Amino acid sequence: MPEQPKSFLLSPELHAYLLAHCSPGPDAVLDDLASETAALGDIATMQIAPEQGALLTLLTRLVGARRAVEVGTFTGYSSICIARGLSPGGRLLCLDVSEEWTTIARRAWAHAGLAERIELRLGPALDTLGHLPPDAELDLVFIDADKLGYVDYYDALVPRLRPGGLLLADNVLWSGRVTDPTATDESTEAIRRFNDHVRDDPRTESLILPVADGLTLVRRLPDDTTAVP
Numbered sequence: 001m002p003e004q005p006k007s008f009l010l011s012p013e014l015h016a017y018l019l020a021h022c023s024p025g026p027d028a029v030l031d032d033l034a035s036e037t038a039a040l041g042d043i044a045t046m047q048i049a050p051e052q053g054a055l056l057t058l059l060t061r062l063v064g065a066r067r068a069v070e071v072g073t074f075t076g077y078s079s080i081c082i083a084r085g086l087s088p089g090g091r092l093l094c095l096d097v098s099e100e101w102t103t104i105a106r107r108a109w110a111h112a113g114l115a116e117r118i119e120l121r122l123g124p125a126l127d128t129l130g131h132l133p134p135d136a137e138l139d140l141v142f143i144d145a146d147k148l149g150y151v152d153y154y155d156a157l158v159p160r161l162r163p164g165g166l167l168l169a170d171n172v173l174w175s176g177r178v179t180d181p182t183a184t185d186e187s188t189e190a191i192r193r194f195n196d197h198v199r200d201d202p203r204t205e206s207l208i209l210p211v212a213d214g215l216t217l218v219r220r221l222p223d224d225t226t227a228v229p
Helices: 012-020 028-038 042-046 050-062 077-085 099-112 125-130 147-160 174-179 186-199
Strands: 067-071 091-096 118-122 138-143 161-170 204-209 215-220
Touching: 012 050, 028 050, 028 077, 028 099, 050 077, 050 138, 050 161, 050 215, 067 077, 067 125, 067 147, 077 091, 077 099, 077 138, 091 099, 091 125, 099 118, 125 147, 138 147, 147 161, 147 186, 147 215, 174 186, 186 204, 186 215
Parallel strands: 067 091, 067 138, 091 118, 138 161
Antiparallel strands: 161 215, 204 215
């Protein structure tokens, strides 16, 4: 399986050890998809790390998710991991703008036997989210798309997340650039704004896990509860 350079906090030896102790770890379906994605070149860095995939499956199972949304699908690795963790009858809605990359995802979903659990909608994610029911009915959300849109995606999805539901956001450490004062590009500044926005949201409680390129976990609080300072 191709090495996942996103795990910048780990040495190659520790990364290999970590993957060897995931249960279950990546299987032939995910390995084949990772290899196909790696062949695309530099764009392959958009794929999540394999340990992130295992974590997505586990967290999806832990919250008993039946209704999930993914913003940013790319070639389908993360969507497979989420769909595998859904409760019986569960559905995953995937939002993306690229027909090229999601064509690979569709093939991977079929290969994994998950095509019936996943719906793909192509187009700007905010437009699609704006047409979702406003009720708090989602169990799990994963955001891994354009960084400038993170705050808007978050604000569109948190009200649709049930109390106790989980929102996950990828790339929140941005290869360490979030703490580099010389990094002032748009994407880095957008990630900083997002991290501050999540921290200051009284509707949720959250933490950043140093997994791969940084993964934020956000739990929606009951409506009559605020996060403890």
